Amino acid sequence: MLRVVGSDKVTEAPASTQSPPVDKAVGATPLPGPGPRPADASREPISDDEFGAIYQAQFDYVFYSLRRLGAHDGDIEDLSHDVFVALYRGRGDYDRARPIRPWLFGIAFRVASDYRRRARHRSEVAGEGREFADLGPDAEGRLSAAEDRALVREGLLALDLDRRAIFLMHDIDGHPMPEIAAALAVPLNTAYSRLRLAREQFARVVRRKRPRREAP
Amino acid sequence: MNELPTDVDRLLHAERGSVPPAPAGARERVLARLSSTLGGSASLPLPLLPAAAPVAAAAGLSSAAKWGLALLLGGGLPLVSYLALRPAPAPVTLAPSATSAPAAAAVAVRAPLAPAPAATALVAAPATSASMAPPAAPAAPVLIVPPRDRRVRNDGPAASGQGDDSLAAERGLLEAARAALALGNTTEALALCRRHQHRFAAGQLTEERESIAVRALVSAGQTAAAQTRADDFRRRFPRSMFLPAVDAVLQ
Numbered sequence: 114m115l116r117v118v119g120s121d122k123v124t125e126a127p128a129s130t131q132s133p134p135v136d137k138a139v140g141a142t143p144l145p146g147p148g149p150r151p152a153d154a155s156r157e158p159i160s161d162d163e164f165g166a167i168y169q170a171q172f173d174y175v176f177y178s179l180r181r182l183g184a185h186d187g188d189i190e191d192l193s194h195d196v197f198v199a200l201y202r203g204r205g206d207y208d209r210a211r212p213i214r215p216w217l218f219g220i221a222f223r224v225a226s227d228y229r230r231r232a233r234h235r236s237e238v239a240g241e242g243r244e245f246a247d248l249g250p251d252a253e254g255r256l257s258a259a260e261d262r263a264l265v266r267e268g269l270l271a272l273d274l275d276r277r278a279i280f281l282m283h284d285i286d287g288h289p290m291p292e293i294a295a296a297l298a299v300p301l302n303t304a305y306s307r308l309r310l311a312r313e314q315f316a317r318v319v320r321r322k323r324p325r326r327e328a329p
Numbered sequence: 330m331n332e333l334p335t336d337v338d339r340l341l342h343a344e345r346g347s348v349p350p351a352p353a354g355a356r357e358r359v360l361a362r363l364s365s366t367l368g369g370s371a372s373l374p375l376p377l378l379p380a381a382a383p384v385a386a387a388a389g390l391s392s393a394a395k396w397g398l399a400l401l402l403g404g405g406l407p408l409v410s411y412l413a414l415r416p417a418p419a420p421v422t423l424a425p426s427a428t429s430a431p432a433a434a435a436v437a438v439r440a441p442l443a444p445a446p447a448a449t450a451l452v453a454a455p456a457t458s459a460s461m462a463p464p465a466a467p468a469a470p471v472l473i474v475p476p477r478d479r480r481v482r483n484d485g486p487a488a489s490g491q492g493d494d495s496l497a498a499e500r501g502l503l504e505a506a507r508a509a510l511a512l513g514n515t516t517e518a519l520a521l522c523r524r525h526q527h528r529f530a531a532g533q534l535t536e537e538r539e540s541i542a543v544r545a546l547v548s549a550g551q552t553a554a555a556q557t558r559a560d561d562f563r564r565r566f567p568r569s570m571f572l573p574a575v576d577a578v579l580q
Contacts, residue, residue, distance in 0.1 A: 197363055258343050265340050315337065
C-alpha cells in the first residue's frame with residue numbers, strides 16, 4: 114500500500130538578480146533513503162511510500178513544468194499522469210544521490226517531447242489558459258506581474274524545446290548544469306552550449322516584444 | 330558563459346519565486362488515473378480520495394459503489410469516458426486524449442549518461458531529512474500500487490504498427506471499461522473489453538484489458554472464467570505489473 118504523505122510546500126528559490134546559485138537549487142534535496150544504508154544503496158528503487166510522497170510533494174512542480182514546456186492546459190493532466198507512470202516504471206533507475214526535481218524534469222521533458230512530436234500539438238499558444246500564480250497584492254502589481262509572466266512565456270515558447278528545457282532548469286529552477294546534463298542525458302558541453310544560445314534568443318525575443326507591450 | 334542581461338533576468342524573478350499550485354482537483358484526478366493505471370485492486374479507490382472514503386464507508390457501500398463514489402467525487406475522466414461511450418453501439422468516439430500510459434512508458438527513463446562531478450555538493454541532506462517525508466497530511470490520499478515489477482514495455486506504436494490515435498482510442502475504451510466496472514456494470518465492462526479485443530487484437534494495452542476483464546468476471550461472479558482468464562494472463566504476461574492485482578482479486 115502506498116500512502117501519500119507529502120506536502121505541497123515548495124521551497125523558495127534564492128533571491129538573486131542573476132542566475133541562481135547552482136548549489137542552492139530549488140528541489141535540489143536528494144531523496145532520503147529509508148534509513149541508514151550502505152554507500153552503494155544509492156540505486157535502491159524508490160519504495161511505494163516514497164513514490165507517494167514524491168507525488169504529493171512534486172505534483173505542482175511537474176504540472177507547472179509541463180506547462181512551461183509548452184503543453185496545452187487541457188493536456189497537462191494527461192501528461193502529468195504519464196510523467197508519474199514513467200517515474201514509477203523507472204523508479205529503479207533513480208540515483209538517490211541526485212536531487213529529485215531535475216530527474217522529474219527530465220522525465221517531463223521526454224514526455225513533452227513525445228507530445229510535441231504529434232503534429233496536432235506543434236502549434237503552441239502563448240498565454241493560453243489562466244495563470245495559476247498568485248500575482249501579488251495590488252492591482253498594478255498584479256498587472257505588471259501578469260505582463261511579465263506573459264512576456265516570459267512568449268520568450269520561452271520562442272525557444273526550441275531542447276534549449277527551453279535547459280533554460281528553465283538552470284535560469285529559472287536553478288539546477289546545476291551537471292544535474293541538468295545528467296537528467297536530460299546530454300553531454301555537459303552540449304548543455305552549456307544550449308544554455309548560451311537559449312539565453313541569447315530569450316533576451317532577443319523579450320526585448321523585441323517588451324516595447325510593443327509598453328506602448329500606449 | 331554569457332549571463333542574462335539584468336533587465337531580462339529581472340523578468341524571471343516571479344518565475345523563480347515559487348511553483349504555482351495546479352488547478353483545483355487536478356492532483357486528485359491524476360491520482361485517480363494513476364491508481365487505475367498502476368494499481369487495479371478492487372479495494373483501491375476506497376482510500377484513494379479522502380472525501381470519498383468516509384462517506385462510502387459510512388454508507389456501507391459495496392466495493393463497486395465505492396469505486397463509483399470515489400470516481401464521482403474525483404471527477405474522474407474514466408467516468409466521463411464511460412458515460413460518453415455507454416450509449417454508443419458502434420465505433421467509439423472518444424474525447425481527444427493527448428497521451429497514454431504506454432506512450433509514457435515508451436519514454437525511457439534513461440540512466441544518466443553524463444558523469445556527475447558536482448553531485449557530491451548536493452548529497453549533504455541526511456537520511457533523516459524531512460524533505461520527502463513531511464508531516465503526514467490529515468487526509469492524505471492513499472494510492473495502492475503493485476509492489477514490484479518495473480518492467481519497461483517495448484510494445485510501443487512501432488511494434489504494434491498502430492499510431493497515436495489508435496492508442497488514444499484504446500485507452501479511451503479501457504477507461505470506459507474501468508468506469509463501468511467501478512459503477513458495478515460488469516456486463517458493460519466486459520462488453521467494452523470484448524470490443525477492445527476485437528478492435529485491437531494486437532493492441533498496446535492488452536495487459537490492462539485483461540486485468541480489467543478478470544476483475545469484471547470476478548465481480549460478475551464468474552469465478553471459473555476469471556480463473557481461466559487469469560491463468561492465461563499469467564502465462565502471457567508473467568512479469569506484468571498488473572499481475573499482483575489480478576492475483577489479489579482472485580484470492
